[in-house]
Amino acid sequence: MYSEIVMDHFTNPRNVGEIENADAVGQVGNPKCGDIMKMYFKIEDNVIVDVKFKTFGCGSAIASSSMATEMVKGKTVEEALALSNYEVAKELDGLPPAKMHCSLLAEQAIKSAIFDYAQKHNLYYKELEGFDPDADEDHHDHGEEE
Amino acid sequence: MYSEIVMDHFTNPRNVGEIENADAVGQVGNPKCGDIMKMYFKIEDNVIVDVKFKTFGCGSAIASSSMATEMVKGKTVEEALALSNYEVAKELDGLPPAKMHCSLLAEQAIKSAIFDYAQKHNLYYKELEGFDPDADEDHHDHGEEE
Amino acid sequence: MKVYLDYSATTPVKPEVLDAMLPYLKDYYGNPSSLHSFGRENKKAIDTARDQIAKTFNAKPEEIFFTGGGSESDNWAIKGVAAALKTRGRHIITTNIEHHAVLHACQYLEKEGFEVTYLPVDEDGLISVEDLKNSIRKDTILITIMYANNEIGTLQPIEEIAAIAKENKIIFHTDAVQAYGHIKIDTQQLPVDMISISAHKLYGPKGVGALYLRKGTKIHNLIHGGAQERKKRAGTENIAGIVGFGKAAEMAYENLEEHVQHLTELRDYLLDEILDKIPYTKLNGHREKRLINNVNVSFEFIEGESMLLSLDMVGIAASSGSACTSGSLDPSHVLLSLGLSHEMAHGSLRLTLGDQNTKEEIDYVLEQLPPIVQRLRDMSPLYENIKEGVR
Amino acid sequence: MKVYLDYSATTPVKPEVLDAMLPYLKDYYGNPSSLHSFGRENKKAIDTARDQIAKTFNAKPEEIFFTGGGSESDNWAIKGVAAALKTRGRHIITTNIEHHAVLHACQYLEKEGFEVTYLPVDEDGLISVEDLKNSIRKDTILITIMYANNEIGTLQPIEEIAAIAKENKIIFHTDAVQAYGHIKIDTQQLPVDMISISAHKLYGPKGVGALYLRKGTKIHNLIHGGAQERKKRAGTENIAGIVGFGKAAEMAYENLEEHVQHLTELRDYLLDEILDKIPYTKLNGHREKRLINNVNVSFEFIEGESMLLSLDMVGIAASSGSACTSGSLDPSHVLLSLGLSHEMAHGSLRLTLGDQNTKEEIDYVLEQLPPIVQRLRDMSPLYENIKEGVR
Numbered sequence A, B: 001m002y003s004e005i006v007m008d009h010f011t012n013p014r015n016v017g018e019i020e021n022a023d024a025v026g027q028v029g030n031p032k033c034g035d036i037m038k039m040y041f042k043i044e045d046n047v048i049v050d051v052k053f054k055t056f057g058c059g060s061a062i063a064s065s066s067m068a069t070e071m072v073k074g075k076t077v078e079e080a081l082a083l084s085n086y087e088v089a090k091e092l093d094g095l096p097p098a099k100m101h102c103s104l105l106a107e108q109a110i111k112s113a114i115f116d117y118a119q120k121h122n123l124y125y126k127e128l129e130g131f132d133p134d135a136d137e138d139h140h141d142h143g144e145e146e
Numbered sequence C, D: 001m002k003v004y005l006d007y008s009a010t011t012p013v014k015p016e017v018l019d020a021m022l023p024y025l026k027d028y029y030g031n032p033s034s035l036h037s038f039g040r041e042n043k044k045a046i047d048t049a050r051d052q053i054a055k056t057f058n059a060k061p062e063e064i065f066f067t068g069g070g071s072e073s074d075n076w077a078i079k080g081v082a083a084a085l086k087t088r089g090r091h092i093i094t095t096n097i098e099h100h101a102v103l104h105a106c107q108y109l110e111k112e113g114f115e116v117t118y119l120p121v122d123e124d125g126l127i128s129v130e131d132l133k134n135s136i137r138k139d140t141i142l143i144t145i146m147y148a149n150n151e152i153g154t155l156q157p158i159e160e161i162a163a164i165a166k167e168n169k170i171i172f173h174t175d176a177v178q179a180y181g182h183i184k185i186d187t188q189q190l191p192v193d194m195i196s197i198s199a200h201k202l203y204g205p206k207g208v209g210a211l212y213l214r215k216g217t218k219i220h221n222l223i224h225g226g227a228q229e230r231k232k233r234a235g236t237e238n239i240a241g242i243v244g245f246g247k248a249a250e251m252a253y254e255n256l257e258e259h260v261q262h263l264t265e266l267r268d269y270l271l272d273e274i275l276d277k278i279p280y281t282k283l284n285g286h287r288e289k290r291l292i293n294n295v296n297v298s299f300e301f302i303e304g305e306s307m308l309l310s311l312d313m314v315g316i317a318a319s320s321g322s323a324c325t326s327g328s329l330d331p332s333h334v335l336l337s338l339g340l341s342h343e344m345a346h347g348s349l350r351l352t353l354g355d356q357n358t359k360e361e362i363d364y365v366l367e368q369l370p371p372i373v374q375r376l377r378d379m380s381p382l383y384e385n386i387k388e389g390v391r
């Protein structure tokens, strides 16, 4: 069902944990849907120098968090904002159709953390226009499978 | 499906044929239902001294004709009239429910022949009261099998 | 000698097919819906079988849905479309000579308020395309016409029928249970919306079938429940059966040409010899437009069951349309629809061939059959006059 | 080590069952409806299997009808009675926690103009008999309530339910797919009219089921066609499957006591140890009124699929009611019906045992499971506060 890369990131997730006094914290998802992602960023000179996550969710949610955190580490805030869920899924060597929403959740967790950062520092990012970290949108895109 | 006795009478039917100048000839059934039985009796001193049959029909129809002719041979006309299809079926070691009508046909072929005999000789038999050799009754009693 | 000539009733499972099935009756027992390793293998096996069957139809795998057999496929197709489209119309067109799975499903719908036109057939078992056109109404929602008849082997003008259905935007279903494995059906060429097939007619296991369902065809489920078969047919999958079906389908279409040539030759030989050797015998069904493996003849003056019993005693397995073989009151509705008398319908014999049959076997049949027919005729009151030259 | 603990999803075919089946996949291939020797053997084999199953129910063989699985049996029972009695009434009573085969069939009927009452269950998964009584109306035609739940193993008060149905002259169907093989159901004692069962849940093959249908029960066919199954369920019989089902049923009821004792012991051990060893864990379903082989627990703060993946990696096969395992949007409707939060429903784990399981296997699970739960909790944002003593 899952690619080897997904299984690797699920089994040995990178960047699990919390960052004390993080510069940015974002959380998306809700227990109703079965997944919650929380991300912590340490940001120095507009660069994400450290990142950690905690995830309640299925294998692909954990793998997506792990991969996404790897992908934004060392990036500028703008670069991180530009990361799309498709890139995350691609790096994971694909996700089953019913699990694509997990990669979207990762994308949104990043945005949510940066939103927090922007609010704290009164910054404006075009990419965050209209972004509502508390939106409980139906991000599920479950396929018809099974 | 069929008993050994049925198969024996089907494979080696007794009394197949015709009797020239028979004293009694009876025919019942019709091609619509898939079986026709014709019986020929030679009757001497009220005793059926010879009997032959021709049958168009299934295995149990042929076996029933064969068995019934065996059973009436040497009997008086009255005795022959008293023969019921259940006795024929019993002698055959039973018939499948859907095939019981074949034994009934044999009973009726006998009655039909004796009816012919009675008419020719102006005889009266209580057992033939109400008997109509041309009645096309639905003698089928097919079970739900199969 | 044992000669099986009832391949249209059912076929033996080919050894290769059984070999493909066995692992799924032994080691791979997980539920395909399960996440763990025991289940995953089985999911893949079902996908493979779906691909194998889709390929024979030149169709997409998502258009193949596994069922519990040909009858279920027919019932699903007919009742499912009727239920889905009943607000649009309640008229269905079929023929007089469908298999009971279609016929009885249609008759059931009649009781439930649908109207069904049963197209008649000519003496060869062919419907008239004109009749079909004339029977189409504004409220016609479904045309269901079999590809090949199971008793007489007649092949309907499917291309023309499909074209008419398409032109009139009516869903077209064909029961191809008998045609499948003998004829290439290309769903990219033929505008058919639904096709019923069954594994046990082409050397696969009994109790598994499929419905080809063209993408976008409106249909209700027959069996609701779990999310199997993309939510269209619930129930834990008969994995071994499905795997066997896939393998059998693949094999059938790999060797199609050879199979067609072999059977056509044997069939023609058997048929011509019977007609030549046994007087008062009539071919049932069309001489050319017929299944490559079907011989169906009526012998005057005798009844089918007694023929079958006699053949069985010499090891030959066949079938007949006589009422006496089915426990029903009337002989085969198909034979009667051809205009045959009851007597002739009762005297029918169906010999259907398969890959395992040999010329030697056919010769054996040709040796055994004439005396059997003669013996029964000699016992028949209907034959008396003939012998005497009266008719 | 490989430990299969998903016996409620499906079971392996017992070697004796496969041995019984094989001849019907090889040598005895005739159609049971055929007259000749190739078919006759098979007819007998089906009769034998029917007898075997009838015996387990203390029923008459004529009351057993073979189907293509548990889902088909459920659909047939529910839709068949609904269709047959729709002029008498259009109200059906069921529960909130039925298998989807029942639930979706009922929901379908709602769209077709029937009214369905879904009885709620308490936190243990039991319906209230009072509720049932109160929901009965003049136009109630069918009560369909499962014997044992497939997820949480809760056993309903079937005797009381059946008595109420009988008193009110309402047809009573029970989905006993999970109960069959674990519990003796005596149709002479229990006034139930229809019982659905499925072979693959008791060491038989997949794709074959049966419906017990009490003599005289009014029902329409789901699958029309040929005269098989006394004209109630058309289609060439899945002979090998039916033979396997008969054998599996016979074996299950031969060794019932031993089976019950073995599994109850293992289950209690597994359940008690899990609750003892892993904090923030809750049993789902009734502690006593439950299937002998069912353990279902929810672990707070973690999600089921990730648990299953982790267990799978150490060779343990289990299942979960998390939405993430089913591709649906919500976690198990059964768990939600118990009043569980979405979070707890997502955190459920079902371990279902079978005859092949050993104490050693259970010990292995008890060794592997706690660290897996802990690892996932350590990754969970919901667990953070707990560690800090905040809630």
Ligand SMILES: Cc1ncc(COP(=O)(O)O)c(C=O)c1O
Residues within 6 Å of the ligand: C234, C235, C236, C237, D069, D070, D071, D072, D074, D099, D101, D146, D148, D149, D150, D175, D176, D177, D178, D198, D199, D200, D207, D209
């Ligand atoms: C309670 C219950 N009912 C019905 C079914 C459906 O049975 P099948 O998968 O054989 O169609 C199952 C199992 O899947 C079940 O557990």
Ligand SMILES: Cc1ncc(COP(=O)(O)O)c(C=O)c1O
Residues within 6 Å of the ligand: C069, C070, C071, C072, C074, C099, C101, C146, C148, C149, C150, C175, C176, C177, C178, C198, C199, C200, C207, C209, D234, D235, D236, D237
């Ligand atoms: C033309 C046709 N349709 C449908 C069926 C039914 O298929 P099954 O027996 O697999 O249900 C058959 C064979 O029995 C058939 O010959």
